[in-house]
Amino acid sequence: MELNISRLRKLLLMLVMVFSFTMIHAQEKVVTGLVTDANDGMGIPGVSVVVKGTTVGTTTDIDGNYTLTVDANATIIYSFVGYRSQEIVVGSQSQINVILSIETENLSEIVVIGYGTVKKEDKTGSVTSVSSKDFNKGNITSPQDLLVGKSSGVVITSAGGAPGSGSTIRIRGGSSLRASNDPLIIVDGMPIESVKNNVSGSANALSFINPNDIETFTVLKDASATAIYGSRASNGVIIVTTKKGAKGKPMQVSYSGSISVASAVDYIDVYSGDQLRKIALSNTSLYDPMNYDKLGTENTDWQKEIFRTAVSHDHNVAISGSYKELPYRVSLGYTDQTGILKNTDMQRYTGALNLNPTFLDDALKVNMNAKFMMTNNNFGDDGAIGSAISMDPTQPVYDGNSTSAGYYQWQNYGANLGTPNPVEQAMAVNNKSDVYRFVGNLKLNYTLPYVKGLQANLNLATDYTESDGQNNRPTTSPSTLVPSAWGKLSDYTAKNKNNLLDFYLNYNKEFNEDHRLDVTAGYSWQHFEREGTDYTRSVEDADHPLQVDNESEFKTENYLISFFGRLNYAFKNKYLLTGTFRYDGSSKFYSGPSAPKDKMWGFFPSAAFAWKIHEESFIKNIDQISNLKLRLGWGITGQQDITDENYPAQAKYDISRGGYYYYINGRYIPTLRPGTYDPDIKWEETTTQNIGVDFGFLNNRINGSVDYYFRETTDMINEVTIPSGSNFSNTLITNVGSLENKGIEVSLNFVPVSTPDMSLNIGFNFSHNKNEVTKLLLTDDPNYIGVTEGSGMTGVTQITRVGEAAHSFFVNKQIYDSNGKPIEGLYEDIAGNGGVINGDNANKYIYHNPTPEYTYGFSARFNYKQFDMSTSLRANIGNYVLNQVASGASYDQMQQIGYWKNMPSHLSKTNFVKRQFTSDYFVENASFLKMDNISAGYTFSKFAGQDINARVSFTVQNVFTITKYSGLDPEVGEKDDRSGIDNNLYPRPRTFTLGVNLTF
Secondary structure (H helix, E strand, C coil): HHHHHHHHHHHHHHHHHHHHHHHHHHHEEEEEEEECCCCCCCEEECCEEEECHHHHHHHCCCCCCCEEEEECCEEEEEEECCCCCCECCCCCEEEEEEEEECCCCCCEEEEEEEEEEEEEECCCCCCCEEEEEHHHCCCCHHHHHHHCCCCCCCEEEECCCCCCCCEEEECCCCCCCCCCCEHHHHHECECCCCHHHCCCCCCCCCCCCCCHHHEEEECCCHHHHHHHHHHHCCCCCEEECCCCCCCCCCCCEEEEEEHHHHHHCCCCCCCCCHHHEEEEEEECCCCCHHHHHHHHCCCCCHHHHHHEEEEEEEEEEEEEEEEECEEEEEEEEEEEECCCEECCCEEEEEEEEEEEECCCCCCCEEEEEEEEEEEEECCCCCCCHHHHHECCCCCCEEEEEEHCEEEECCHHHCCCCCCHHHHHHHCCCEEEEEEECCCCCCCCEEEEECCCCEEEHHHHHHHEEEEEEHHHEEECCCCCCCCCEEEEEEEEEEEEEEEEEEEEEEEEEECCCCCEEEEEEEEEEEEEEEEEEEEECCECCCCCCCCEEEEEEEEEEEEEEEEEEEEEEEECCCCCEEEEEEEEEEHHHHHCCHHHHHHEEEEEEEEEEEEEEEHHHHHHHCCCEEEEEEEEEEEEEEECCCCCCCCCCEEEEECCCCCCCCEEEEEECCCCEEEEECCCCCEEEEEEEEEEEEECCCCCEEEEEEEEEEEEEEEEEEECCCCCCCCCCEEEEEEEEEEEEEEEEEEEEEEEEEEECEEEEEEEEEEEEEEEEEEEECCCCCCCCCEECCCCCCCCEEEEECCCCCCCEEEEEEEEECCCCEEEECCCCCCCCCCCCCCHHHHHHCCCCCCEEEEEEEEEEEEEEEEEEEEEEEEEEEEEEEEEEHHCCHHHEEEEECEEEEECCHHHHCCCCCCCCHHHEEEEEECEEEHHHHEEEEEECCCCCCCCCEEEEEEEEEEEEEEEECCHHHHHEEEEECCCEEEECCCCCCEEEEEEECCC
């Protein structure tokens, strides 16, 4: 009986197990579905589809589809970087389609900083990150144009509308007077050469990066974020991160192409031929009657003759994914940009390769980057723009004169007096260059096996640029002549090399749940080499001997050796402390073997503190507050690019220029003379204090930051007078000055609409900066007027003076009549000379400056199902421009010795007989509001019935400008180290772009 009961128990147990097993398998089912983007409706490849609480899962394919076997009671988690995760209970569903929305503000987002990364919520410095989804749209050929207007405190001004032209970038105002004010730019861990050392023949130091390859820009603004880059970080740091492949993702092929049509928005309003003839005949007392027969009969619009409607196109192909365990991305790009000025264009070929394999069970991570660029530049001659304004409109373009290749030219053109024919000036020049550049690096990250949390990092990088070019003119051209010679031939070559080695250790450790430590310490070595040649001479033939204007070559190098470190400490995830240092040794300050070694070394520390107020118990339960953080920062940074010399602390001999040559055997041999130098010269230092607040409300649908900063530059470089009697010139460049920048920055982001079908994102930024020079000499001199700028025909028109903003306008105070019209030559007697105005600087005063007092940026991005639309606008308030195009207009200049000139019709407002270059009448308020671009697009999930996702877009750039400025464009960049001077800028065109993006 007991045996039977035992057998019965075993039988019952077996029945229960079989029943349970049957029930379990009865509840398992196959679930399929599609995961799409809420913004454009496209399938998202690589989405993680995982059963909650398990490791069971899969990823979506290239079209966003997935298949997964799960239990009916299971919960599936759908997640992907940058999107809000979703959890769905399976239940009776066999098909689950999911729409993922982009995170409005992901505080766990990783932000790239110097020698590492940090979570956005843990950053202590003033750091702004702009990702690809927020970039400016349209025909973007220069990477910096993607960032225009996107970050508070960052002012980017293009040099003009020439193909491939560069830009001036200023972060929180300029910190130097004579040294470089450009930020340090780092591309995938490689600090590139400063803009001032850009290789000859290349108009843009950043042009080697295809804008389509860029993933993010990270702008480091305060010293607590930048001090780890030491002697190069006084003007901020911009970190560029390019796109890469991802592990586990299938291969994806994408193509983006565009065609653009560009034309000039407007022209300078000048007199027509009829108008000039009328002016000439109405002012016979001004002009020599012998010259009236030189007036022609035409009505030539010279500006329309040299400008054109330009058609450009751009093509990019990228393949990314993962081959087994090897993530990869490779891209090729071709850009053909035609300039609106005839005979200007640029063709660029780019290639990029990124590999990210891991080895030793992910202990060793490898990141390989290689970028190649070949650019063919045709610079033409933008001097033709000024000639088109001045050339006599009564003359024809062609007259059949064989001595001038059929172009009409003034008879005295050989003396280089008459205005050259603008069409010939633009078309006859051969001003071209070929530039080749390779930038590559290998990063190794190894997790050491015996110390948990310790990693070793090695970065080996190289940057090689080579260029050759020419700027030639035929013998029939009057535009540019070697003095007393015949035609012009000019050839140049250049090579820049930049090699880098970084090695650093990183230790990351959590101690219980209250303490988190992240320590970095390392060593950096960087070597720069530059060389080039320049040979300018006349055309040599039987009747004209060779005349050499310049024959020179150079070769130089410098080193930078550094030790650096950073400590990040977090307590209870509420209180964050950061400390950094960099100890830089620069060969630029080596003055000789007997000089103290410490003269070459500088120490640059920083400290920052952040308090996550939203983590405190008295705020944590307030649902409306998503983020609230206070930041405090202090630090010292430097600037080593203080002069054009690589060894400014060493004695040297300078090559003399024209007028100081020996003529030997038919050649001009230059002489050498000793140059001034300061053996004690050092880098400039900038101390920055920053206080900021980050905030977010309503699940971060409203978020932003406010920062106040104070920056003081000491040991600022200036040129001072030294006693005469030495063998040197009477001026010396040395550390004597100081200046201050202080301001406030505000960034705001709103997401008023966020649904699966519709979203609206609005961004706004504002900044205010005040610049003031506080010292220019070693000792106070009440008779020291300051550093003046401008000379020759236009006279001194700008000044840098203690107590004022750098590069302020320095002009005469115009007196007006009862109708508000300026009275020619009548200025206020500021010096008190009894009404006598001598034209010297004593009667000038400071009247505004070129730097905007306030800058604003606005952007919006709207999506409805598969339709999207975006726009970007900018405003500068309180900036002034000296309209030198208008100030050079006068009636007496219309007739010159043997020829006539045209003038801007602005002359009819003043009726000046003589030019008044220094009148404050021509310093104009150049505040503006610009719509940089507006773009609309539509996405097809199944293009042409194939498994191809396609987006078609239409973009307009330079849409409109609202300003009171009377010139062509109120946005004037730096030229010849001077800003705020409008002197015939290459016009920025209005561009219409039709684009298509295909994903296979």
